[in-house]
Amino acid sequence: MRDLSFETTFAVLSFDRRNDNADVAPPFSASYERRLSSQGRSCRVHPIRGVQDVRCTGLLVLHALLLCAACAPVSKLPQLPAGEIKAEQRKQQIAQLRSYLGQLSRLDNVAFQLRVANRDDCEDRAWAQIGLIAGTVASLPRKFRSFSHEALAVSWTHATVLSIADNSPAAVAGIKIGDQLLTFNNEPVPRHGTAGWIRGYVRNNGERPIQVLIRRDGIDETRAVVPMIACAIPIELQVDSSINAFTTDDRIVVSSSLLRAARTDAQLALVVGHELAHANLGHLNKRRANAVVGWIGGAAVDAGIIIGGMSTYGAFSRVLAQAGARAFSVAFEREADYVGAYYAARAGYDLAGSEEIWRMLSLEDPDSIRIATDHPITPVRFVQMLKVVEEIEDKKRSNLPLDPEPRYMQVNNDGVETTRETRP
Numbered sequence: 075m076r077d078l079s080f081e082t083t084f085a086v087l088s089f090d091r092r093n094d095n096a097d098v099a100p101p102f103s104a105s106y107e108r109r110l111s112s113q114g115r116s117c118r119v120h121p122i123r124g125v126q127d128v129r130c131t132g133l134l135v136l137h138a139l140l141l142c143a144a145c146a147p148v149s150k151l152p153q154l155p156a157g158e159i160k161a162e163q164r165k166q167q168i169a170q171l172r173s174y175l176g177q178l179s180r181l182d183n184v185a186f187q188l189r190v191a192n193r194d195d196c197e198d199r200a201w202a203q204i205g206l207i208a209g210t211v212a213s214l215p216r217k218f219r220s221f222s223h224e225a226l227a228v229s230w231t232h233a234t235v236l237s238i239a240d241n242s243p244a245a246v247a248g249i250k251i252g253d254q255l256l257t258f259n260n261e262p263v264p265r266h267g268t269a270g271w272i273r274g275y276v277r278n279n280g281e282r283p284i285q286v287l288i289r290r291d292g293i294d295e296t297r298a299v300v301p302m303i304a305c306a307i308p309i310e311l312q313v314d315s316s317i318n319a320f321t322t323d324d325r326i327v328v329s330s331s332l333l334r335a336a337r338t339d340a341q342l343a344l345v346v347g348h349e350l351a352h353a354n355l356g357h358l359n360k361r362r363a364n365a366v367v368g369w370i371g372g373a374a375v376d377a378g379i380i381i382g383g384m385s386t387y388g389a390f391s392r393v394l395a396q397a398g399a400r401a402f403s404v405a406f407e408r409e410a411d412y413v414g415a416y417y418a419a420r421a422g423y424d425l426a427g428s429e430e431i432w433r434m435l436s437l438e439d440p441d442s443i444r445i446a447t448d449h450p451i452t453p454v455r456f457v458q459m460l461k462v463v464e465e466i467e468d469k470k471r472s473n474l475p476l477d478p479e480p481r482y483m484q485v486n487n488d489g490v491e492t493t494r495e496t497r498p
Contacts, residue, residue, distance in 0.1 A: 168225040171218055175226060177333045178311045179237035182207060184342050184421075186239035188350060189304035191421040195354045201277045202301035204284070205242020208233040208255055213268040229254055232289065233268045247286070247297040254289040276301050307353055309346060317438055319345050321352040335438070340423040341431040344459075347414030347421075355413065357406045364402065369395035403448035411455055415462045416478045425466065429459035 186205045193200045211222050211230045218225075228234045232254040238245050255263045255272075259279075264271050276284070284299045307326060314329035321327075326349040336342040352358065372394030376386045419425055436443045436452040443452055450458075469476055 164221055167221050171222065171225040174311070174313065174330070175236060177330055178207070180339070180342070181309065181311050181328060181333060181346075182237055183239045184339050185309040185346055186242055186304065187421040187423075188343060188346055188417055189306075190302060192347075192350065192354075192417045193304050195417075196305035196307070196350075197354075199306050199353075200303050201306050202280050203242075203273075203304045203306070204244045204276050204299050204301050205239035206235055206244040206249065206272075207237040207269065208235045208263075208272060209268045210234065210265045212265045227252065231265065232256060233263045233265075233272075243299050243301050247299040249286065249288060249297055249299070250290070252290070256287040256289055256294065257285075259285050260287075277306075305350065307350070309349075317435060319349055321349045321358065323358060326350065326353065335434060336431060337434075338428065340418065340425055340428045343418035343421060343423045344411075344414055344425070344428055344431065347417035348410045349414070350417055351410040351413035352406070355406075355409065357410065360406070361403065365395045368397050404446060404450050407449045408454070408458060411450075411458060412462055413478045415459065416466065416476055419466045420476050425459075425463045429456050429463065432456040432459065 182205075186203070189196075189200075189203070209228060210233050211219050211228050213233070214222050214228070222228045223230070226234070226236060228236070235244075235249060235251050235253045235255065238249060238251060257263060258272075258275055261275070279301065281301055281303065284301065286297045286299050288295060288297055308324070309326045309328065311333070312327050312329050315331055316329060317331045317335050319326070319328045319332055326346065328345065328349075332345060333342065336345060369391050372391035373388075375390040375394075376388055379386050379390075415425060418428075432452045432455045439452075442449070445451065446454075465479075466476060
């Protein structure tokens with residue numbers, strides 16, 4: 075349909091250029107016409123040479139009017155000196171890095187206690203560790219380097235100790251935060267890739283003592299550090315506004331928001347213990363196996379329908395694979411809560427009141443109170459934790475080993491038991 079409004083409104087803008095030089099190109103070239111056409115706009119050159127198409131002129135005028143009429147602030151804003159903005163930016167960067175290190179130190183401390191106390195459950199994924207985090211400016215991510223020395227007093231030339239776990243071999247040897255690590259058994263600690271080098275060196279060394287040369291307040295001294303075996307799955311801190319933690323094939327990730335939500339170290343130990351239980355119990359592989367079983371069943375249905383002369387395009391395979399992956403998802407989560415609580419108790423954490431974390435998390439995610447997807451609803455997790463803590467306390471009073479009880483259970487979609495639990 076022709077745009078009559080443009081042609082009517084701007085008809086007065088058309089003009090006859092029959093007396094102009096016929097060789098002069100019209101003010102709207104073919105390239106401009108093509109550009110507007112590519113943007114879905116209507117523009118053409120009048121078939122009579124020298125006559126402007128009114129729609130092109132109308133579009134230009136409309137663009138100019140819209141630009142002039144665009145919304146803009148009505149208040150007189152203060153002038154902001156670039157230097158002040160730069161200074162404030164640096165302050166916030168320093169504060170963020172210090173906050174991150176504080177959270178990382180807390181997570182690493184809790185994680186180390188869990189790793190040591192539950193090393194037998196980690197089986198072949200446990201090796202020697204000393205319980206410290208160290209780095210140089212050069213070994214940190216590039217975005218931190220310009221202000222890391224000011225924020226953390228990190229050295230450019232020698233690895234600086236940034237965090238030490240309680241009761242770790244490094245702490246027992248008397249190493250402190252701020253010490254510079256010079257050599258391990260006379261082997262220089264590198265400036266680049268410091269944390270990875272330390273992990274590799276200690277792992278290869280095993281439980282044999284390491285003579286660590288440190289520098290403190292300008293004075294060099296040697297400390298004998300005896301590593302201990304602990305679960306080795308990496309536990310990482312991720313800066314994230316969502317409250318979350320998850321386990322992959324090779325690591326555990328905890329969000330910074332979850333650390334803030336966990337008000338006590340016992341609550342944080344429950345979270346990390348839950349993820350460590352996922353890893354040790356092989357839940358990821360079990361879910362993959364269930365997905366394969368579902369896929370096989372779906373593929374059989376797809377094949378039968380195809381034989382009948384109709385194509386399903388693999389619909390049943392996809393749907394039943396997803397159903398298989400979720401078949402025991404809620405039960406796996408409940409099991410991880412149960413075993414993770416034992417992990418935290420073995421590490422020495424007092425779990426009384428730790429169940430409150432589920433009430434707190436329900437406030438952040440109200441749907442979790444009544445809707446179960448692949449996790450139990452939070453009331454189930456709260457009540458179960460009360461029962462588990464009571465079970466653990468009974469074992470402590472009876473001087474029994476803090477070992478989870480093997481059980482068989484059936485759960486409905488809300489994660490609530492539908493059959494009585496029985497012990498084999």
